[in-house]
Amino acid sequence: MSAEPVEERQAVALAHALNLPDGEMDIKILRDALPKIRRLVDSEIEAQAPKTRRRLANDERFGDFYGTSSTMKTLGVQSPQQLSDRIRRHTLLRVKLEDGKVNAFPAFQFKNHQVIPELKPILQVLIPAAATEWTVARWLTLHQPALQGQKPIDILRGEAEVDVPLEQVLNAAKETARDWSS
Known part of the structure; x- marks a missing residue:
């Protein structure tokens, strides 16, 4: 396992997933952006929850x-x-x-x-x-x-x-x- 902090590894993985070039600047930007990305994703999941519950209820019925x-x-x-x-x-x-x-x-x-x-x-x-x-x-x-x-x-x-x-x-x-x- 790498000695890099978990957040650093997550930033590197995100950079690769987004096909961004390797580099200190990109990794630092992504590392700084991770908390904001998490909040945005959590917010979107929360916003979709009622729709998801309705869809699941419909799936059960229909x-x-x-x-x-x-x-x-x-x-x-x-x-x-x-x-x-x-x-x-x-x-x-x-x-x-x-x-x-x-x-x-x-x-x-x-x-x-x-x-x-x-x-x-x-x-x-x-x-x-x-x-x-x-x-x-x-x-x-x-x-x-x-x-x-x-x-x-x-x-x-x-x-x-x-x-x-x-x-x-x-x-x-x-x-x-x-x-x-x-």
């Missing part, structure tokens, strides 16, 4: 998301236009990520390389009435009293703890859509 190319591959479609057609017809749930620029497709809607067939009429009822597609994703993944406390997506996937008729899910979706529209 599970994985596919991007456009993964969704195309999963569904066996050849072009983004084919996805757009399904989105426009409300037979595929697409949500926008926080920046609104990235399409994300909740993986919970897919089974056997297709959108769960029983989900399509639910989407066609809910999406036009919803404030955003996230509203639909939340409804599908929350326990619904009208469905014996089951999550609609679990019923549609055949994974519910209690047998609930599919017709009951569609009726609950229609009632919810009426509530959202009023």
